Amino acid sequence: xxxxxxxxxxxxxxxxxxxxxxxxxxxxxxxxxxxxxxxxxxxxxxxxxxxxxxxxxxxxxxxxxxxxxxxxxxxxxxxxxxxxxxxxxxxxxxxxxxxxxxxxxxxxxxxxxxxxxxxxxxxxxxxxxxxxxxxxxxxxxxxxxxxxxxxxxxxxxxxxxxxxxxxxxxxxxxxxxxxxxxxxxxxxxxxxxxxxxxxxxxxxxxxxxxxxxxxxxxxxxxxxxxxxxxxxxxxxxxxxxxxxxxxxxxxxxxxxxxxxxxxxxxxxxxxxxxxxxxxxxxxxxxxxxxxxxxxxxxxxxxxxxxxxxxxxxxxxxxxxxxxxxxxxxxxxxxxxxxxxxxxxxxxxxxxxxxxxxxxxxxxxxxxxxxxxxxxxxxxxxxxx
Amino acid sequence: xxxxxxxxxxxxxxxxxxxxxxxxxxxxxxxxxxxxxxxxxxxxxxxxxxxxxxxxxxxxxxxxxxxxxxxxxxxxxxxxxxxxxxxxxxxxxxxxxxxxxxxxxxxxxxxxxxxxxxxxxxxxxxxxxxxxxxxxxxxxxxxxxxxxxxxxxxxxxxxxxxxxxxxxxxxxxxxxxxxxxxxxxxxxxxxxxxxxxxxxxxxxxxxxxxxxxxxxxxxxxxxxxxxxxxxxxxxxxxxxxxxxxxxxxxxxxxxxxxxxxxxxxxxxxxxxxxxxxxxxxxxxxxxxxxxxxxxxxxxxxxxxxxxxxxxxxxxxxxxxxxxxxxxxxxxxxxxxxxxxxxxxxxxxxxxxxxxxxxxxxxxxxxxxxxxxxxxxxxxxxxxxxxxxxxxxxxxxxxxxxxxxxxxxxxxxxxxxxxxxxxxxxxxxx
Numbered sequence: 001x002x003x004x005x006x007x008x009x010x011x012x013x014x015x016x017x018x019x020x021x022x023x024x025x026x027x028x029x030x031x032x033x034x035x036x037x038x039x040x041x042x043x044x045x046x047x048x049x050x051x052x053x054x055x056x057x058x059x060x061x062x063x064x065x066x067x068x069x070x071x072x073x074x075x076x077x078x079x080x081x082x083x084x085x086x087x088x089x090x091x092x093x094x095x096x097x098x099x100x101x102x103x104x105x106x107x108x109x110x111x112x113x114x115x116x117x118x119x120x121x122x123x124x125x126x127x128x129x130x131x132x133x134x135x136x137x138x139x140x141x142x143x144x145x146x147x148x149x150x151x152x153x154x155x156x157x158x159x160x161x162x163x164x165x166x167x168x169x170x171x172x173x174x175x176x177x178x179x180x181x182x183x184x185x186x187x188x189x190x191x192x193x194x195x196x197x198x199x200x201x202x203x204x205x206x207x208x209x210x211x212x213x214x215x216x217x218x219x220x221x222x223x224x225x226x227x228x229x230x231x232x233x234x235x236x237x238x239x240x241x242x243x244x245x246x247x248x249x250x251x252x253x254x255x256x257x258x259x260x261x262x263x264x265x266x267x268x269x270x271x272x273x274x275x276x277x278x279x280x281x282x283x284x285x286x287x288x289x290x291x292x293x294x295x296x297x298x299x300x301x302x303x304x305x306x307x308x309x310x311x312x313x314x315x316x317x318x319x320x321x322x323x324x325x326x327x328x329x330x331x332x333x334x335x336x337x338x339x340x341x342x343x344x345x346x347x348x349x350x351x352x353x354x355x356x357x358x359x360x361x362x363x364x365x366x367x368x369x370x371x372x373x374x375x376x377x378x379x380x381x382x383x384x
Numbered sequence: 385x386x387x388x389x390x391x392x393x394x395x396x397x398x399x400x401x402x403x404x405x406x407x408x409x410x411x412x413x414x415x416x417x418x419x420x421x422x423x424x425x426x427x428x429x430x431x432x433x434x435x436x437x438x439x440x441x442x443x444x445x446x447x448x449x450x451x452x453x454x455x456x457x458x459x460x461x462x463x464x465x466x467x468x469x470x471x472x473x474x475x476x477x478x479x480x481x482x483x484x485x486x487x488x489x490x491x492x493x494x495x496x497x498x499x500x501x502x503x504x505x506x507x508x509x510x511x512x513x514x515x516x517x518x519x520x521x522x523x524x525x526x527x528x529x530x531x532x533x534x535x536x537x538x539x540x541x542x543x544x545x546x547x548x549x550x551x552x553x554x555x556x557x558x559x560x561x562x563x564x565x566x567x568x569x570x571x572x573x574x575x576x577x578x579x580x581x582x583x584x585x586x587x588x589x590x591x592x593x594x595x596x597x598x599x600x601x602x603x604x605x606x607x608x609x610x611x612x613x614x615x616x617x618x619x620x621x622x623x624x625x626x627x628x629x630x631x632x633x634x635x636x637x638x639x640x641x642x643x644x645x646x647x648x649x650x651x652x653x654x655x656x657x658x659x660x661x662x663x664x665x666x667x668x669x670x671x672x673x674x675x676x677x678x679x680x681x682x683x684x685x686x687x688x689x690x691x692x693x694x695x696x697x698x699x700x701x702x703x704x705x706x707x708x709x710x711x712x713x714x715x716x717x718x719x720x721x722x723x724x725x726x727x728x729x730x731x732x733x734x735x736x737x738x739x740x741x742x743x744x745x746x747x748x749x750x751x752x753x754x755x756x757x758x759x760x761x762x763x764x765x766x767x768x769x770x771x772x773x774x775x776x777x778x779x780x781x782x783x784x785x786x787x788x789x790x791x792x793x794x795x796x797x798x799x800x801x802x803x804x805x806x807x808x809x810x811x812x813x
Binding site: 083084087 | 620621622623624625650672679680681682683685697699
């Protein structure tokens with residue numbers, strides 16, 4: 001399948017062209033995989049363990065947003081991405097996109113006013129069950145393409161989408177002990193990072209002397225449990241409504257190393273090497289093992305995954321929490337837009353991504369209705 | 385099946401407060417096929433030969449031979465008719481007085497038409513309006529004919545009450561196309577050019593009878609190669625914008641600005657007539673409200689439309705920038721064709737001034753023409769200008785009017801004034 005605008009080849013199920021940014025919207029149907037009809041082997045080339053149908057526990061892709069109306073006059077945007085009324089150029093879907101897989105989960109990935117290209121990427125998943133409830137699940141993946149490498153905008157998006165596929169099913173519970181669960185979860189998150197890495201390498205020109213590379217941050221919420229994984233300097237934060245906000249992920253950066261050695265955060269993060277990362281994904285990556293951790297939350301709040309385009313202007317968890325409070329909204333999309341607007345307002349020197357999942361433990365279960373299929377906490381079914 | 389493509393040449397960068405966007409849009413047609421063979425309708429050809437008393441024996445003999453040679457080029461199955469034009473128009477072939485006034489070409493009708501042409505005798509005056517009106521009636525008598533083309537030959541000035549010819553031209557505009565030729569030097573270039581421009585055709589002089597046959601053959605061959613019966617140049621501009629002009633600039637300069645037919649409040653169609661395998665350039669100038677530095681917007685969508693189908697599109701853009709290196713650059717194509725359009729105007733105005741006895745204006749205008757022809761590399765215009773003026777300094781445009789000029793050379797310069805040359809292209813986007 002090819003882009004109707006620039007004829008570039010499209011990935012299956014692509015919602016917009018990774019070459020020109022043209023939105024494909026409903027015009028492009030997600031192709032249904034067809035069973036290989038090979039003559040001899042009834043299984044064809046398919047892996048033996050491939051599911052024959054989508055498991056009920058797999059999270060669906062976020063709905064494709066329609067083409068947004070012209071920001072200038074509200075008119076219809078034509079297939080050439082210019083308004084049919086006033087001619088204003090619509091921002092390319094790659095330059096600014098939003099995902100909202102469920103009412104309680106949303107993200108915004110924005111080029112920022114100071115950048116020519118959006119090398120950040122984001123891929124989200126969420127179930128309908130609201131965050132914090134037993135059986136609720138959300139996956140937030142943020143990747144930041146390294147801007148001095150070629151095609152890192154294409155690479156970061158391909159990577160985020162590949163990692164999303166790995167995290168579509170619930171995290172494993174292991175053999176019943178905390179240690180075995182940790183090991184199993186670590187394995188899956190490592191697989192997600194590896195899938196992202198494979199996808200990046202796949203879209204990298206083999207002859208490139210400056211291969212694409214990207215950071216990787218994944219935050220998974222299951223019930224009350226947050227599990228995070230990180231490579232590079234994109235971050236995940238837990239921002240409770242009342243309690244102490246925390247930065248969950250630990251950067252793989254020179255600044256982080258300096259802070260570990262006792263340098264103050266504001267000094268380290270503004271130094272000449274502040275944005276030099278020590279781990280990344282891509283063809284020249286040496287270590288693709290993410291740092292992994294988890295947290296059991298006890299109160300309502302926000303799980304945030306973001307790129308440095310946001311935390312550059314509010315690195316301290318308390319500073320970010322202040323921005324969240326200032327936005328004063330329960331809607332994750334409105335909050336993500338507010339955080340992006342805050343970073344743009346503060347200068348917008350780097351691509352900005354903010355992905356949020358709302359954890360609400362104060363909701364009256366009666367108001368939600370009962371769900372017979374709700375798994376019990378800690379006993380999530382696995383696909384193993 | 386014909387395939388169209390569009391390419392845009394422009395400098396999209398405007399300075400702060402800049403409003404005027406200029407672009408050259410090249411439309412190319414490939415695989416046009418043959419007239420009347422696309423299945424969408426039949427082609428109709430009408431040959432009009434001046435049979436007024438002014439046609440001398442040599443010219444008349446050449447005109448007969450030319451018309452017969454043109455018959456040979458008309459593809460079998462094409463509807464056709466022959467008109468003998470004098471102070472009234474006579475249907476020379478087919479010889480009918482009612483019903484369909486055109487017949488399909490085959491060996492027999494070609495033979496009969498040829499015999500009818502042989503019987504032409506020169507007498508009477510010249511009333512071109514009646515010729516055009518009869519052609520229109522003949523086309524409308526055969527409903528299968530959807531692509532209508534006329535080859536018109538005259539040798540003299542129109543002798544009609546003023547306004548009559550213009551009325552006839554208006555009736556024919558948009559209904560059929562006409563390529564016009566003038567034999568000898570007793571006809572009026574401006575008059576015949578008016579017909580050809582309105583009817584989307586060419587005008588040229590056939591100074592000597594010997595060239596008649598080749599010219600007729602070429603005109604008819606070109607007409608038969610136009611497999612795309614009709615098309616429009618469709619121009620969309622944004623709300624609040626103004627189309628300054630739309631001009632065909634290659635192969636000839638034709639101002640289309642006044643010929644806009646609205647499609648909707650933001651879109652208008654400009655006629656292009658039929659297409660063969662060819663490439664034409666259009667200069668589109670649009671005035672848009674200025675926007676802030678760094679903003680980009682679409683200034684025009686320039687499309688080729690076959691009926692309601694858009695088959696090619698070029699985007700004309702505007703981006704406001706404070707980088708003067710970007711904003712001061714004038715696109716090479718735009719500069720070239722701006723010069724060529726001015727060249728056509730300078731030649732026509734210079735010759736008109738010369739005819740009116742205003743030597744000072746004629747010298748200035750033709751001097752400017754010499755300068756522009758050299759600067760834009762239009763060698764045909766240069767060589768034709770040099771038959772009318774003595775050039776002192778080409779670069780400065782200083783010339784003297786020649787004391788004795790062949791009338792035919794002056795007319796050839798006039799008819800060729802709208803022909804343009806091209807320069808090598810590199811797409812800007």
